[in-house]
Amino acid sequence: xxxxxxxxxxxxxxxxxxxxxxxxxxxxxxxxxxxxxxxxxxxxxxxxxxxxxxxxxxxxxxxxxxxxxxxxxxxxxxxxxxxxxxxxxxxxxxxxxxxxxxxxxxxxxxxxxxxxxxxxxxxxxxxxxxxxxxxxxxxxxxxxxxxxxxxxxxxxxxxxxxxxxxxxxxxxxxxxxxxxxxxxxxxxxxxxxxxxxxxxxxxxxxxxxxxxxxxxxxxxxxxxxxxxxxxxxxxxxxxxxxxxxxxxxxxxxxxxxxxxxxxxxxxxxxxxxxxxxxxxxxxxxxxxxxxxxxxxxxxxxxxxxxxxxxxxxxxxxxxxxxxxxxxxxxxxxxxxxxxxxxxxxxxxxxxxxxxxxxxxxxxxxxxxxxxxxxxxxxxxxxxxxxxx
Amino acid sequence: xxxxxxxxxxxxxxxxxxxxxxxxxxxxxxxxxxxxxxxxxxxxxxxxxxxxxxxxxxxxxxxxxxxxxxxxxxxxxxxxxxxxxxxxxxxxxxxxxxxxxxxxxxxxxxxxxxxxxxxxxxxxxxxxxxxx
Numbered sequence: 146x147x148x149x150x151x152x153x154x155x156x157x158x159x160x161x162x163x164x165x166x167x168x169x170x171x172x173x174x175x176x177x178x179x180x181x182x183x184x185x186x187x188x189x190x191x192x193x194x195x196x197x198x199x200x201x202x203x204x205x206x207x208x209x210x211x212x213x214x215x216x217x218x219x220x221x222x223x224x225x226x227x228x229x230x231x232x233x234x235x236x237x238x239x240x241x242x243x244x245x246x247x248x249x250x251x252x253x254x255x256x257x258x259x260x261x262x263x264x265x266x267x268x269x270x271x272x273x274x275x276x277x278x279x280x281x282x283x284x285x286x287x288x289x290x291x292x293x294x295x296x297x298x299x300x301x302x303x304x305x306x307x308x309x310x311x312x313x314x315x316x317x318x319x320x321x322x323x324x325x326x327x328x329x330x331x332x333x334x335x336x337x338x339x340x341x342x343x344x345x346x347x348x349x350x351x352x353x354x355x356x357x358x359x360x361x362x363x364x365x366x367x368x369x370x371x372x373x374x375x376x377x378x379x380x381x382x383x384x385x386x387x388x389x390x391x392x393x394x395x396x397x398x399x400x401x402x403x404x405x406x407x408x409x410x411x412x413x414x415x416x417x418x419x420x421x422x423x424x425x426x427x428x429x430x431x432x433x434x435x436x437x438x439x440x441x442x443x444x445x446x447x448x449x450x451x452x453x454x455x456x457x458x459x460x461x462x463x464x465x466x467x468x469x470x471x472x473x474x475x476x477x478x479x480x481x482x483x484x485x486x487x488x489x490x491x492x493x494x495x496x497x498x499x500x501x502x503x504x505x506x507x508x509x510x511x512x513x514x515x516x517x518x519x520x521x522x523x524x525x526x527x528x529x530x531x532x533x
Numbered sequence: 534x535x536x537x538x539x540x541x542x543x544x545x546x547x548x549x550x551x552x553x554x555x556x557x558x559x560x561x562x563x564x565x566x567x568x569x570x571x572x573x574x575x576x577x578x579x580x581x582x583x584x585x586x587x588x589x590x591x592x593x594x595x596x597x598x599x600x601x602x603x604x605x606x607x608x609x610x611x612x613x614x615x616x617x618x619x620x621x622x623x624x625x626x627x628x629x630x631x632x633x634x635x636x637x638x639x640x641x642x643x644x645x646x647x648x649x650x651x652x653x654x655x656x657x658x659x660x661x662x663x664x665x
Contacts, residue, residue, distance in 0.1 A: 269592035279558075280615050282541070283639060283651065284588060284595040289603050292586035300628060345587040393605045393613040398584065 146414045148379035149240050152363040153182025154489040159327040159358035159477030167258040172215045174359035175254045182363035190248040192222040195235030195255035196481035201270035202261050228274030230516030232484025233523035237385050239364050249366045255485030256359035267355050274517040276391030288344035288352055290392050290518045295346055295433040298399040302448035306346055310337035311454045312432035313350050313474055320471025322502035327356050327477030351432040356477035360486035378495045382415030382526035392518045401441040403522035408442050411524040419443050423507040426487035428515035429472040438513055469502045484514035495529040541651040547571035557612040579657040580606035582630045594640045606632055606654050620655040631657035
């Protein structure tokens, strides 16, 4: 594909924003991204908004026009929904719109407001991402769906609860270096293992939190602003694949088939090999999800990602840093914002602007965003352009 | 609404006699020949437990029931369903165990709402008294 430039990025602090509405959060991330791009609001030609739960939480739908109004704009504006993959799906659709030649400068905002509801209400609303008539209606939660995968995986590959816990320990350590993370502090292996069960064998500290937040990127077909100090980052491959909504309809629940297919397609588009990837943001809504994702992406053989995590291979100083932002686990998971936040994190890393969590000399980053229990997978591959 | 309820009370699939293809869950058109009017078939018990978990933080509408066991049950090759599993000792529940479906109340939203009924699973053979 013809590379699509990331001209600017912005995000809010992830956490509990009791004084901010959904549109306040979208405005903050959007304005920061536009400022970072050196463009003016009037330069934008379209807005794509990724969101899942606005109607369930606030009753508000029609987010395209809502966000455009707040940005003082009357340009084309659409809302994209694909459960927890809504953010990456919005980026993907914006890339297609630019690739079609219809737009040249587009703002993408992923946003979610979750803390207005009780935990029980949020857990029920999130089940809209599942096969409602089979899973939601019978009292399943997403923690329990991922727990079903964890149990089979543990039996098949001998993975232990402490191996799962290592993912949380690592991602919290990364989040402790990210001032915008919801949980910017370290946790010990003991703390994870002693946290209360949510859905056996998953515990509280195996799960991502309930989060408010927004993230945004300005995308373009070419560099509009000449700033020689700014390193240019582009999206060079992306792919979106769907799978069955219900987990029971999938034969193999210890791998993500949609991810496996999507990554192959994205690598082909980018014209690179997986081993060229320097760092990745993957969908760790639960600790088991990061392990299964890393294997489905092809970074590790099946049954190996847990051991590799324990050896530090996916830590900040490892051979493949994974979830330097803290991931969904510790940076937070405002569902519609997560996929855009992954792109923001990779762009900051590739530009060398990631502060204390900077990965040295990173050239290629990969983002994987999942909807439901693996029903949608979106992959983006980013590259830092080499300047003379 | 009626069709939805019927589906909640039995496990129905579809069969295309022309292509000799079975589908689960029930659908209207054959994916192979594109014809409408598939035969409705009932999927039978018992099933085999594929995986299970315990919901301890219940979603809205289920708070009074927690903790409860949920799982995936295989009724036939490639025919699996997700459901609650009842009348089990968690310590003895094992992947591969035989289960049968039973008709039960699923949830009650509030006093004025329609009570939701559906299928849950329980062990296929209850242990005899005095046996280990």
